Each structure stands twice: as C-alpha cells, then as structure tokens.
Amino acid sequence: MAKNYVYAIARVRSLELNLFTKTVLEQLIAEKDYESAIGFLHDHGWGNPEESNESADKLLTVEEEKTWADIREMVPDMSAFEVLLIPDLYHNLKAAIKTVVSGDAGANVFIKDTNPSGEKMVELIKAGDFSQLPKDMQECASEAFESFSHTMDGQICDIIIDKAALSAILAAGEDAEDGLLKEYAERYVAIADIRIALRASLTHKSTDFMKRAMVPTKTVSIERLMQTALQGVEEILRYLGETEYAGIADVYDKGQAAFECWCDNLIMETIKPQKYNSFTIGALVAYVLARLNEIKTVRIILSGKLNQLPESDIRERLREMYV
C-alpha cells in the first residue's frame, strides 16, 4: 500500500510560507553589516533570538536541525530521506577515520543525527569492527582506514569515501519509489562527476585518478568525461553541450561561484514542480531541499557581510529560491 503523506504535505505547505523569497534575501543583503543581518534573521524567527552574539554557524545549524526535526515529527519512517542523509553519514565516516588514525578528537567534527553517529563510528573503527557499520559503508570504511593509516594521505581517504557516498546516493535513488528522488540522485551524482572531471583537468590528474573518484550515471558518460578531461576543460564543456548539463558551458567562464550557483539552481529547477504535488513524498523532499538551499544562501550572504564584500558580489552568488 502506498504511504500516506497528505497530513505532512499540508503542514509543509503552511511551512513554505516562511521560506525566504528573493525580496526577503534582498532585504537581508541591504542590511548595513553582519550584526544587523543576524538581527534581521532573529526578527524572522531564525536561530535562537534570546541568545545574544549568536554566531552565523550556530544560527544556521539551529535552522537545519529545526528542518529535520519538523520532518521527523511528520514522517515516522525516515528511510525515504536516505538519499539526502547519505552525504552527512559519509562525512562522519571520513571524520571518524581521521580522528582514529590521527588520535586528534577535534571539536564539532561530526554532523549530528546520523545513524550510526560519528562517535559510534569512532568506537567501531577503533575496535576494527567494520561489520557493525551500514552494509554499503563497510568495504569503503575498511579500505579508507587501511589507506589513511598507512599513507596518511587524506586525499585518497576522501576519494574512496566520496565515491562510496556517490554510489550509495545513486543506489538509494534507484531504489526510491518517487521520481523526484531518482532524478535528484542522478543529477547530484552527475554534477559530482562533472566537478571531478573539471578539477582533474585543471590539476592534470590521470585517468586512473578519475576512475577512482567517478561513479557511472545515466545522464553523463564518465568515459567521455575522463577522455575529454585529459584534453582540457574546453573539451569537457564541448562534450557537456551534448548532454542535459549544457548550461554549464555558459556559466563556467564566469567563474567558480557562477558554476556552483548553476549546479544548485539545477537542483531547484528539478524540485520546483513539487509545489503542485499534494500526495507523494516528493513534496516533502522538495521542502527539505528548499530549506537547505535557503540556509546555504543565507550562509553565503552572512559570509559576504562578515568579509565586507560589495552587495553586487554577494548578489552574484545568490541561488534560485523555491518560492
């Protein structure tokens, strides 16, 4: 029997009224400095208004936690959101391996509310008991741990885990019943492959390096990406012109910020039709992605304010909003 999300989606429709529109973001940009921008966010119910001198990081973390808390309250079975939670889970795995090998338990290195938690992963890795980790993670955890403990090369450790995370996202997307989750997973992984190819081309990495990092998808061919990456960025962009990611060619010359913005906007375009969906999990996934995108955009604005960037520079980095 299909799961029933009618109650949750109706609640989310009301919550969507609180999402920032472009106009509200313009008002935030127009605030005279970082402190007044934080005050503006407090006035809009963000963070913990009672806490004076709340840092941007803390404020945004509170907002992210609020989003997930709302969703957990509405949807008892969170398995459908696995696709969105995988990056946090694998981030914690990286942090856990580095913590165990370096013996340095840095403060706040773990993302909260993952299953297993970062602290639990540290315990399991210390005990060499990888079998207690989620199935998809066991092999990469063992390989990354061995590699990092022998070479102390953080980049190789990251590549192994990032590739496993991308594979897990793709697999979770394929298993998902909802079309949005499938599409999101496909685009997320394809964009990650494109990023890897572009960086590898700029830093003259080998095909072998790219092969270790990329995950095959349906919408881009990693063989073509690897082949063109060896010939240069122009060739990659020419190849992408034949795919649904052709828009990258138009923005890539404008710089890294414009490219990252385009990637995030593509995800927003993917989820926008969910505004008119009243029955399936896609509407809830879209809300979570919209909130995360909103939080990311506010982070960019606050960072710009903190570093006293001109308003025009901040505006260039603004993402498309869901509402």
Added chain:
Amino acid sequence: MTMGTVYALFGAAIAVILSGMGSAFGVGVAGQAASGVVTEDPSKFAKVLILQLLPGTQGIYGLLVAFIALSKVGLLSGQPAELSVATGLMVLASCLPIAVVGLVSGRHQGKTAVSAIGIVAKKPDQFGKAMLFPAMVETYAILALLVSILAVNNIPV
C-alpha cells in the same frame, strides 16, 4: 416477502454503502490535509473545514436514494409491497447510479479537496477559487442522484 423485495432492499443497501464509502474516504483524506494546515496555522480552521466537508455529500445522496427506495417498496411503513423480481431488479438498477458515482466521485472529490486545502494553506485569500475545484466534482454526483431519484420514483409498484 418476495425475491423482488430482497433485490430492492439490496439496491437501497448498496446506495448507502458505496456512496458512504466514497464520502468516508474523501472526508478522511481531506481531514488529514486540514489537520496538517491547522497544526501550523489554527486560524485557517473554518476554511479548511468547509473544504473537508465537500466530499461528505455523496453519502447523504446515497442515504436519500435509499430512503426513497425503501419508502417506495413499503419497507419504511412496515407494509412491504409484494414485488415481482423484475420490479425489484428495477429498484436495484435505479440505485446503482448514485451508488457507483457516489463511490468514485467521493474519492476524487476528497483528493481534489486535499489540493484545494494546499491552496488555502498558502493563499487563504483564494479560498473562493480553491473551493470551486472540488465543487466541480460534485456535478457528477448530483447528476447521478437525479437519475436515481427519477428512476426510483417512476417505477410502478
């Protein structure tokens, strides 16, 4: 009691049962959406309640047709008529439009009401327009009701 009376009684029963099922689903699903909106914004209670109630009419129509059918065959007065099988089947056939259309339209009206509640959640000032969408589904329940009433009333008993 004749076999004809049994068929007539069966017709009245399915008019109530199927249209009631349609309404129960419609009101139920719209109620879930209404609860979701009221959880976040209790001020919208009255508006979403009206939308929730729209799919409830099919059950009332089924009840109305069943009353007319039962009255027609004398079951309400306690003096059941001696109906032939053909007459009993005619009463049964007369009850079918509201039974079947009530079931289907109740479910669909419920789903349309859910989407309309979504409109009210985001744009409460558009309540009038939002109400029109589920109300359109009502047209077909009313047509079925008319046919059922006309048919039951015109069966010679």
